[in-house]
Amino acid sequence: MNEANAFNPVPVTILTGFLGAGKTTLLNRILSEDHGHRIAVIENEFGEEGVDNDLLIQGEEQIVEMNNGCICCTVRGDLVRILGELADKRTAGGAEFDRVIIETTGLADPAPVAQTFFADRNIADFYTLDAIVTVVDAKHASNQLDDHHEAQEQVGFADRLLLSKTDLVSAEEVENLENRLRAMNSRAPIRHVHFGSCDIDEVLDIRGFNLQAILEVEPDFLEDVTHEHDDDISSFVYRSDRAFDAARIMAFFDVMVRVYGEDLLRYKGILQIEGQENRIIYQGVHMMMNADFGKPWSADEKRESVMVFIGRDLPKQAFIDAMDECRVPAVA
Numbered sequence: 001m002n003e004a005n006a007f008n009p010v011p012v013t014i015l016t017g018f019l020g021a022g023k024t025t026l027l028n029r030i031l032s033e034d035h036g037h038r039i040a041v042i043e044n045e046f047g048e049e050g051v052d053n054d055l056l057i058q059g060e061e062q063i064v065e066m067n068n069g070c071i072c073c074t075v076r077g078d079l080v081r082i083l084g085e086l087a088d089k090r091t092a093g094g095a096e097f098d099r100v101i102i103e104t105t106g107l108a109d110p111a112p113v114a115q116t117f118f119a120d121r122n123i124a125d126f127y128t129l130d131a132i133v134t135v136v137d138a139k140h141a142s143n144q145l146d147d148h149h150e151a152q153e154q155v156g157f158a159d160r161l162l163l164s165k166t167d168l169v170s171a172e173e174v175e176n177l178e179n180r181l182r183a184m185n186s187r188a189p190i191r192h193v194h195f196g197s198c199d200i201d202e203v204l205d206i207r208g209f210n211l212q213a214i215l216e217v218e219p220d221f222l223e224d225v226t227h228e229h230d231d232d233i234s235s236f237v238y239r240s241d242r243a244f245d246a247a248r249i250m251a252f253f254d255v256m257v258r259v260y261g262e263d264l265l266r267y268k269g270i271l272q273i274e275g276q277e278n279r280i281i282y283q284g285v286h287m288m289m290n291a292d293f294g295k296p297w298s299a300d301e302k303r304e305s306v307m308v309f310i311g312r313d314l315p316k317q318a319f320i321d322a323m324d325e326c327r328v329p330a331v332a
């Protein structure tokens with residue numbers, strides 16, 4: 001393995017995109033492909049609880065989770081620390097990776113994350129920012145871009161735009177969206193990705209990040225940016241160790257998306273369903289939801305359902321009470 005230093009730094013890709021755009025799907029695809037790259041992944045999630053680790057296929061890679069806040073504001077110090085620790089481990093021979101992917105939360109502004117690679121001397125010496133790659137959800141992007149400045153920042157800062165879920169919309173909608181994206185960011189080539197499938201060369205080693213170009217668009221880039229999230233968005237977690245009745249919980253989700261679909265930006269979790277030996281992964285964005293089989297529960301582990309909801313003014317207690325009602329009766 002080459003020694004990383006200022007002349008041979010480790011390339012870093014910032015993978016961003018609004019809530020539910022398809023970042024984890026793409027990352028899973030990359031991690032499961034035989035491309036010869038050794039990748040360390042840093043994962044950040046919005047909300048108090050992370051479920052992405054369970055959604056990510058674990059291989060040989062180094063995967064570090066950051067769950068206690070959003071990477072672009074409260075946990076930037078954590079990012080510097082984690083990058084430093086990974087660098088030390090690699091130098092000491094304890095970690096074999098030749099590149100890093102940082103998956104940000106769907107609400108992250110990529111600018112402060114990118115700044116880390118210029119602001120901190122030790123980080124700047126060891127790593128180089130290869131590119132900001134933004135996944136754009138073809139089904140939901142136009143509303144997200146209208147409503148959320150985070151979605152606009154993610155497009156504006158991208159060195160590459162990957163359009164997901166084009167299977168869910170018409171060719172005309174794709175074309176209109178591409179025109180809008182080009183008007184917002186003419187620097188970034190646009191590619192399509194279908195359930196994370198795309199050429200790895202479109203994501204890694206694209207040497208897309210150009211500080212000069214960014215400074216032209218955003219002269220204050222290297223200043224400390226103050227940054228705020230849309231404050232009407234919040235998250236909460238439901239958890240229970242009692243299994244759900246399949247029919248009842250699915251009926252609840254049906255009603256939930258019909259009534260709250262507009263305000264439900266993202267929901268995802270692992271469910272324990274009675275009579276089911278596998279975890280059920282249930283997730284969605286607005287009204288589009290899907291369920292899938294996850295890993296089987298092992299005999300010695302505590303079975304627990306954990307579900308994260310991110311949305312606008314969601315009635316937390318009503319959701320929790322309704323989900324409680326969908327559980328099988330407690331054993332006396």
Ligand SMILES: Nc1nc2c(ncn2[C@@H]2O[C@H](COP(=O)(O)OP(=O)(O)OP(=O)(O)O)[C@@H](O)[C@H]2O)c(=O)[nH]1
Pocket residue numbers: 017018019020021022023024025026105106164165166167168193194195196266268283284290
């Ligand atoms: N139809 C369709 N669905 C997709 C595609 N890519 C991803 N999805 C689905 O979109 C949902 C969200 O995908 P994720 O990869 O978890 O999205 P994410 O950006 O990691 O989500 P957060 O980290 O929660 O912001 C999942 O149900 C995926 O199966 C695609 O190309 N087409």
